[in-house]
Amino acid sequence: MSKKQTDIDVRLARTVRETRTQLLAALARMLPMPEAEEVVQEAYLRLFMALQKSPEIEIRPYIFRVARNLAISRLRHQRVVHEHASAVEMAAENLQQRPNTEHEVCSEQDKQSLLAAINSLPPACRQVFVFRKIEGMSHREISERMGISVKTVENHIARGMRLCREYFIRPAAVVDHCPAGEADHVAG
Amino acid sequence: MSLDEWICYGIPEETQAEASGWIARLDGDDVSAEMRSRFSLWLDADPTNRWAYEELSLVWARVATLSDRRAQIHESKVLIFPTPDTAPVQKVSKHSWWQSAAAILLIVAGFSFAWLSPVPVIESGSTENTQADHFLFGFE
Numbered sequence: 001m002s003k004k005q006t007d008i009d010v011r012l013a014r015t016v017r018e019t020r021t022q023l024l025a026a027l028a029r030m031l032p033m034p035e036a037e038e039v040v041q042e043a044y045l046r047l048f049m050a051l052q053k054s055p056e057i058e059i060r061p062y063i064f065r066v067a068r069n070l071a072i073s074r075l076r077h078q079r080v081v082h083e084h085a086s087a088v089e090m091a092a093e094n095l096q097q098r099p100n101t102e103h104e105v106c107s108e109q110d111k112q113s114l115l116a117a118i119n120s121l122p123p124a125c126r127q128v129f130v131f132r133k134i135e136g137m138s139h140r141e142i143s144e145r146m147g148i149s150v151k152t153v154e155n156h157i158a159r160g161m162r163l164c165r166e167y168f169i170r171p172a173a174v175v176d177h178c179p180a181g182e183a184d185h186v187a188g
Numbered sequence: 189m190s191l192d193e194w195i196c197y198g199i200p201e202e203t204q205a206e207a208s209g210w211i212a213r214l215d216g217d218d219v220s221a222e223m224r225s226r227f228s229l230w231l232d233a234d235p236t237n238r239w240a241y242e243e244l245s246l247v248w249a250r251v252a253t254l255s256d257r258r259a260q261i262h263e264s265k266v267l268i269f270p271t272p273d274t275a276p277v278q279k280v281s282k283h284s285w286w287q288s289a290a291a292i293l294l295i296v297a298g299f300s301f302a303w304l305s306p307v308p309v310i311e312s313g314s315t316e317n318t319q320a321d322h323f324l325f326g327f328e
Binding site: 023124157 | 193209217232234243253
């Protein structure tokens with residue numbers, strides 16, 4: 001056995017030892033335990049294959065992301081099978097997805113969804129998002145412009161992200177609850 | 189990963205709150221080495237921490253892709269109050285006491301007039317309505 005192969009085996013064994021318990025516990029929030037165990041096994045197998053190709057990959061982020069994507073693929077698959085028996089083939093394609101946190105492409109659908117989520121934010125929150133992400137202002141510049149503390153700017157960003165996420169999980173029928181023109185007061 | 193209902197699926201609310209807090213702090217102007225170190229420890233403490241951080245970061249990062257849709261983002265009519273440093277100081281006149289006294293006198297006179305005025309005769313309707321009308325009339 002080559003030295004390279006031995007290194008990979010050692011790293012893999014250490015990763016399994018260090019991550020298996022917490023990975024299983026986290027996956028058990030999404031799937032029944034037998035399925036969580038299957039996902040963990042498949043994730044380690046994929047890690048093994050990835051290490052053969054690129055030994056320099058960061059193991060912990062990789063294994064966590066692979067396991068998460070596999071679990072979500074399963075859930076998607078189950079939902080599609082449950083709701084549209086004829087669409088099983090489409091769900092099977094999802095199972096072939098590989099983790100890809102780089103070079104993400106923002107689809108038109110994602111943009112529309114994000115736009116709707118941003119427009120549903122409370123006005124002050126939305127204004128902070130626009131100043132920071134569209135106009136590229138720093139937190140300090142935003143705080144001076146809006147007459148709020150830097151800490152409040154942070155709070156608006158953090159809250160806005162969680163509200164966007166809540167928007168994504170709501171039924172599609174939910175409409176914008178925060179129409180344009182609504183004003184709020186920001187105390188200085 | 190798409191921006192859909194699977195974002196942060198199965199991740200506890202408190203973990204999402206921690207993750208969004210970290211994203212906001214790390215996005216700030218002054219990020220110390222100590223803060224980065226604490227973040228690194230938090231990130232590796234549990235897979236759900238990393239999932240929440242990565243998935244909410246995706247939301248945050250993609251907001252910038254809306255720069256070409258600026259016109260479609262609703263205007264926020266945020267009323268900005270002046271901060272204590274910039275708030276204009278109101279000068280109090282030393283002769284303003286008589287203005288307060290005059291205002292109080294006018295209010296008392298208004299009440300007295302309302303109370304002492306004869307109740308208008310109303311041919312029909314309940315007494316309650318009559319009193320209500322009278323009360324309102326006193327303030328007209």
